[in-house]
Amino acid sequence: MTGWAEYTLALALFAASHFVPRLGGLRERLIGAVGRRVYFAAYGVISLALLVWVIAAAGRAPYVELWPQLPWTRWVPNLAMPVALVVVACGIGAAQPFTLGGGKTFDPAQPGFAAVSRHPLFLALALWAGAHLFPNGDLAHVILFGSFAAMALAAILAFDAKARRAARADIFAHTALLSLKPMTCSAWRRANLRRVLIRSAMGLLVWVALLHLHGLVIGVSPFPV
Incomplete structure (x- = not known):
């Protein structure tokens, strides 16, 4: 996957990672299941990885x-x-x-x-x-x-x-x-x-x-x- 398709997907997943956990109390249920420390550590790693992907995908998008x-x-x-x-x-x-x-x-x-x-x-x-x-x-x-x-x-x-x-x-x-x-x-x-x-x-x-x-x-x- 290259060009605008990769960039659009990366942006969509990055945005979803920030908004979806807030829907329907999902974040609170996950925190209750694994604990605050584990949840926010995992969330931070995922967010950072998605951010790196978004930036890289922007560089590969058509100029x-x-x-x-x-x-x-x-x-x-x-x-x-x-x-x-x-x-x-x-x-x-x-x-x-x-x-x-x-x-x-x-x-x-x-x-x-x-x-x-x-x-x-x-x-x-x-x-x-x-x-x-x-x-x-x-x-x-x-x-x-x-x-x-x-x-x-x-x-x-x-x-x-x-x-x-x-x-x-x-x-x-x-x-x-x-x-x-x-x-x-x-x-x-x-x-x-x-x-x-x-x-x-x-x-x-x-x-x-x-x-x-x-x-x-x-x-x-x-x-x-």
């Missing part, structure tokens, strides 16, 4: 140019990705239950990184996808990255709506979609700065590794030419 790749466009993801990976590293396990990868409880007195962003993983996904649209102006990649950006933004709206239905006004009062203002607060820095700096360093290390593995794994050098 239909919508806009040309100019040298400067490669700078956009190169500048955006270190920010995205720092946000991911700092945001994993953020003390905010109404988001992807968030903690189970929220303490208004100690919001942690959620004060900077209550949806760090979704914002990082949108930043990754949006930045990669600039140097990838062919139809297959525009569909790919455009879909990921749209899904991330839609998920932010959906999780915020869920928090409102749960009457969690405290979350909105002590968090932001994205704000650096908490970092100007001495109390927040005392409680969080060390952890944020350590995680930021980890995120930057991952970025350096991905930058140099990009050509090997994806088949395209990320460096401007």
